[in-house]
Amino acid sequence: MSEKIVYMDYASSSRVDPRVVEAMLPYLRELYGNPSSQHSVGSKMKGALEEARAKVAALINAEKPSEVVLTSGATEGTNVALRGVALRNRDRGNHIIASKIEHISVLNTLKYLAKNGFEVTYLPVDRYGTVDVEALKSTITDKTTLVTVGYANNEVGTIQPIREMAEIAHSKKAYLHTDAVPAVGKIPVDVVKDGIDLMTISSWDMYGPYGIGGIYVKRGTRVEPLILGGGQEGGLRSGTENVAGAVGMGKAAELAMAEMAGDAERLSKIRDRIVERVLKEVPYSFLNGHPTRRLPHNANIRFSFVEGESLVLSLDMEGIMLSSGSACSSKTLEPSHVLIAMGIPHVEAQGSLLISLGRFNVPEDADRIADVLPRIIKGLRQMSPIAPEEVR
């Protein structure tokens, strides 16, 4: 592998922006102290923490910085949002509504809640992966306390009609939570305009450091903390704050705000070139997800008659890193629940490739993958007993 590695798996994990690392370094080297301390060393840290929080709040247009609660990551954020709201509002009802294509951290938290006396309804999606708003209207009741639908799907990239769903949720006095990890920093997200009550945010998804994330909690939302202790983060998340991480996340948010539009335009061009070339050059290839209402950096392409893990391994040999919706590459040996919910048959879902681009991709990357894919697919199809004669 003499050529440089092409990384197109930013949905799995991202790269920390060097400028973020620079911003963080002082807090790992010379600066120290507990933001809760009364002395000046501590209050300096407090200042840095609050500055970072304000930057994140600005990115999502939260009314007040204090509405952003920092956690150890998005998974924790989702847990606090879902379990915290469900438990705290039990007096009002025990019904939660989610979509079928939520992230695994949402689905498993809901599974836990379902085991503990909550009733969870899962909304279907259409073949583009758009959540059925009508189904929400018909399933929501006065007992519903929470509706949780991802802002945009991390696998197929379809952006959901959050604003409409928030209106429906609010009409029944239910809260709307959205897992916006794949969207924040990539497309403009405005919690006020969209009527969002709780929102999960991740740091690394916007090229910030690992080990930190957050939730937006609209002022007045009734949430119960999961982690108890010193009452940091407005009592919602105790534990001495990760200041260096927060500073990094703040810097990442600041950069995202400045560069989001440019990044989106640049990445969508690369993405479109890949999709255009691959769909044209590879027979029996299809785009999964919504053709237009989708994240600018995401493409999910399905190839009939091949299996995704073989595809990922073959691309790896070419120095191109990607993920697949295949069962063979999952822990449960089940193909992607998102693709299945979209009505794609098992065998077809096996052959899907998730392309997620990031800030560090360059236009040449499009041709790198588009050049090798037809050959790789052809090779695998030649081996495949289910491929028709004409594509072997």
Place this chain on the structure above:
Amino acid sequence: MYSQKVMEHFRNPRNVGEIPDADGIGKVGNPICVPPDTDVVVKGSAVPIRAINKSDTVLSHDGAFHRINKRFSRAYAGTILDIKNRLGNTALTPDHMVFGFKVPRGDKYRYTRGKKRLVGDLAWWHACELDKGDMVAYPVPNESSDVSEIETNVEKSEHDFKSIEIPPRIKVDGDFMRFAGYFLAEGNTRIERCKTYATLTFNTNEEDNVMDACRLVRNVFGVDAKIERREERKTVNIVIYNAHAARFLRKLFGGKDDERSVPEFMMFLPLDKQAELIRGLWHGDGYIDVNKPRASYSTVSKVLAQQIKMLLLRQGIIPSVYEEKTRVSKGVHHRKTYRVFVLETPSIRKLSSILDVGFNFKKNPRGKAWIENGMLFVPITGIESTEYGGFVSNLEVNVAHSYVTPSLTVHNCGDLMWIYIKVKDNRLEDVKFKTFGCGAAIATSSMVTEMAKGRTIEEALKISRQDVADALDGLPPIKMHCSNLASDGLKAAILDYMKKKGITPPEGIKIESETEEKCDV
């Protein structure tokens, strides 16, 4: 995750391909099939799977028609499940996958609303995982293409000098479609020298229909029909004494009653034209009681019954199909009839508006079936398990990988690993493979061909799954079961060879994947 050896075999698989004149072929994967008499919905009709041609296009779960790549057949001995619903019944092997969703047991899902919430669980289920009460999804064909006129194109008979010419082209409009309905229901043709004519037979109390049909004959063919009343039989015959018209009608709709069918192009016409067809059909042979409410149509043509089912589905009307066996009652021999019922109130409301029948049934009981997003959802009403021995078949369908029987949507899924062997002097001279699968599946296939080449048959039969995994320096535990089929494929190929040569296989040879119970039946 994988050992270096696995990656090496994946990167560089040995012996990929087919052996054209192989002595034995082993296919492993899912032996999922249906018996050869199972009907499959093709463009415009339904034919038994054994009679499916490569040129046929079959209906898939996406509501579109797709080409067939292959048809498989194999011997099968074991359990067959017969799944029943209101559209009919379909027999299949227990691990054949069916499109639908599970309904949890309990009161709250007894009614449609509760079940409707589960539509999102729509997936492919093994037949043996399904129970009575679970819902199956059936696609409503969504392809549509309008035809404005058709050519009559009837050859003139040598001795016919007097029949008035009928127009060379006939407009396919509402009038023609309604006439087609009348004719399919009540029509008949007689084609003999000097006795070539077409008739439509109505009851004496159907005066409105008689007048309508006469007017349509005039409009469509430009000829006058003769009305012949037979009071003793309580029938009115409309006779079209025109050889061209009779030939044209026979060509278009078929001859005998039980071969009657709607021409293919009509099955794809826009809904308003098809509504006229339904109107004609129902005025002819149908029955509707708006007070009960229920409606039905009976015919001795199996194909026509299936077509009417599809026509109704396209209108958003939920049909039930019932097969009445041949019987003798009061000394009268009744032929096998197919009844298409409409039972749900909203469906009857739609049908009555097509038929122009007043309907003001107030009660709106919840139905057990519904149409949503181009899919009909109906509950399974029963599953019977029987022992079967004989051939079973399956199809491989382009793009959608599914096909539709008269009552179920099933997945095609073929074999995922094929091993070919060439035997010379009791030794495996050549071994080749084809595999659809992950890295491990490809590596094990490649490895087993290497291990088997040059060995005697007896030696090759002893290669186990574990041997293959060991030779690859191990496989991740999760892959041991699903991707390690190669040794089974090799065994299957050798057994195939032995069977062809009439050699009795040594005792105790088992194909490991087949001894594993995939489902509890």
